[in-house]
Amino acid sequence: MSNQSLETIELQLAILIRRLTTATADNRNLDRASYLLLRQLSDSGQVGVKTLARELQLDVSTVSRQAAALDQKKLVEKIKDPTDGRAFFYNITHYGQQELEIYRTARLTSIERLLTDWPDEDAESFGRLLKKFNQALRER
Amino acid sequence: MSNQSLETIELQLAILIRRLTTATADNRNLDRASYLLLRQLSDSGQVGVKTLARELQLDVSTVSRQAAALDQKKLVEKIKDPTDGRAFFYNITHYGQQELEIYRTARLTSIERLLTDWPDEDAESFGRLLKKFNQALRER
DNA sequence: CATTTATGATTGTATAATACAACTATAACC
DNA sequence: GGTTATAGTTGTATTATACAATCATAAATG
Numbered sequence: 473m474s475n476q477s478l479e480t481i482e483l484q485l486a487i488l489i490r491r492l493t494t495a496t497a498d499n500r501n502l503d504r505a506s507y508l509l510l511r512q513l514s515d516s517g518q519v520g521v522k523t524l525a526r527e528l529q530l531d532v533s534t535v536s537r538q539a540a541a542l543d544q545k546k547l548v549e550k551i552k553d554p555t556d557g558r559a560f561f562y563n564i565t566h567y568g569q570q571e572l573e574i575y576r577t578a579r580l581t582s583i584e585r586l587l588t589d590w591p592d593e594d595a596e597s598f599g600r601l602l603k604k605f606n607q608a609l610r611e612r
Numbered sequence: 613m614s615n616q617s618l619e620t621i622e623l624q625l626a627i628l629i630r631r632l633t634t635a636t637a638d639n640r641n642l643d644r645a646s647y648l649l650l651r652q653l654s655d656s657g658q659v660g661v662k663t664l665a666r667e668l669q670l671d672v673s674t675v676s677r678q679a680a681a682l683d684q685k686k687l688v689e690k691i692k693d694p695t696d697g698r699a700f701f702y703n704i705t706h707y708g709q710q711e712l713e714i715y716r717t718a719r720l721t722s723i724e725r726l727l728t729d730w731p732d733e734d735a736e737s738f739g740r741l742l743k744k745f746n747q748a749l750r751e752r
Numbered sequence: 753c754a755t756t757t758a759t760g761a762t763t764g765t766a767t768a769a770t771a772c773a774a775c776t777a778t779a780a781c782c
Numbered sequence: 783g784g785t786t787a788t789a790g791t792t793g794t795a796t797t798a799t800a801c802a803a804t805c806a807t808a809a810a811t812g
Contacts, residue, residue, distance in 0.1 A: 473724070473727060473730065473732055473735045474732060474736065476739075477732070477735040477736045477738075477739045478720055478724055478727070478735065478739075480739030480740070480742070480743060481723060481727075481738055481739045481742060482719050482723050484739060484742035484743045484746055485723070485742065486647060486648055487648070487746050488628075488629075488745065488749075489628075489629055489632045489633065490644070490645075490648060490668075490798090491669070491746060491749050491750070492629045492749075493629065493633065493768095493769095493798070493799075494670070494798090494800090503768070504626065504629070504630070504768090504769085505630075505768075505769060505770090507626060508626055508627070511623075520790080521789075521790065521791090522788085522789060522790080528630075529631070530630075530769095531770070531771050531772075532789080532790070532791090533770085533771070533772080533773095533790090533791075533792080534769075534770055534771070536789095536791055536792085537769090537770095537791085537792090538769090540791085553789090556778080556788095557777075557778050557779075558776095558778045558779070558788070558790065559778095559788090559789055560789080576622070579626075580618055580619065580622050583618060583621060583622050583625070584613070584618055585752075586745070586748040586749065586752065587613060587618070587621075587748070590613065590744075592613055592614060592617070594741060594744070595613045595614070595617040595618065595621065596614065596617045597737050598617075598741040598745065599616075599617045599618075599620030599621045599624060600620070601734060601737060601738040601741065602620070602621060602624035602625065602628060603620060603624045604730075604734070605628070605726070605738065606627050606631060608726040608727070609628075609631045609632075609726065610631070612725075612726065630769090633797095643797070643798085644798085645797075645799090660760070660761080661760075661762090662761080670799080670800090671799070671800050671801075672760080672761070672762090673761090673762075673763080673799090673800070673801080674798075674799055674800070676760095676761060676762055676763085677762085677763090678798090680762085693760095696759095696760080696807080696808075697760095697806075697807050697808075698759070698760045698761065698805095698806065698807045698808070699759090699760055699761080699807095700761075
């Protein structure tokens with residue numbers, strides 16, 4: 473790998489993360505943290521915070537608070553595990569599913585706006601490489 | 613642009629930002645915020661917080677605090693603007709320059725480790741596309 | 753030239769996202 | 783049945799950020 477490429481990636485990642493931290497701070501609906509948690513629940517529902525924390529690679533305490541916040545807003549419901557007195561399941565609610573879709577669509581739209589004049593090939597590569605990079609981070 | 617690409621980018625960006633927020637939280641030297649500020653000072657030194665805030669697209673108050681922290685650690689020095697009683701310059705110190713290099717090298721190394729078996733072409737594209745995306749974000 | 757307005761910077765306050773440590777309640781193990 | 787492990791929550795701390803208020807000085811205005 474050329475050193476030039478490496479240096480570009482290093483700097484641009486630093487910039488990107490700062491930019492996105494700021495940019496996504498200004499939403500009134502779902503905050504970024506809740507978004508991924510809600511997505512995860514929408515997919516692999518019927519799990520507790522421990523499992524979610526593992527899947528999302530976050531501390532259990534973090535997920536516990538985020539899940540409590542979603543519960544508060546009626547986006548999920550917390551159900552006692554009948555077979556284990558310590559454990560709970562979370563289920564996304566119908567309302568949660570709707571809100572998730574709304575938020576996701578808004579995100580898609582705003583990203584689409586950023587990419588308006590990108591060649592298809594660039595958009596395709598960017599998605600693929602982001603995914604590949606995340607994979608590498610996850611396995612690290 | 614295919615909807616598939618868009619959806620991939622949307623999700624992978626959300627994951628990336630979470631991952632990097634966490635991953636870079638555990639360094640003892642320079643925190644991420646200081647890093648970009650210090651880089652900026654290393655390049656375009658002799659400017660005050662207002663200019664820095666504009667360049668970094670951050671609120672002035674944020675930069676003011678970050679700069680104060682760098683000053684505290686002797687990584688920069690704060691100099692009164694002789695021509696304007698309200699204003700200051702910041703200059704990176706020799707020590708600051710050294711620390712910046714050390715930190716940057718460490719970052720390069722850890723990213724390089726992630727990309728070990730990436731084809732050159734992928735690394736090159738990833739850097740180029742990140743930069744392009746940041747550009748789009750900046751101009752938004 | 754005196755008053756008002758604009759500007760550079762700092763500080764107070766608030767919020768979001770996170771981790772680690774301490775704790776509670778229940779289950780599993782021997 | 784006592785000890786250890788596990789699911790989850792809560793207390794506390796840190797980092798990064800923004801917005802609003804404030805301070806001091808400079809610039810503009812009449």
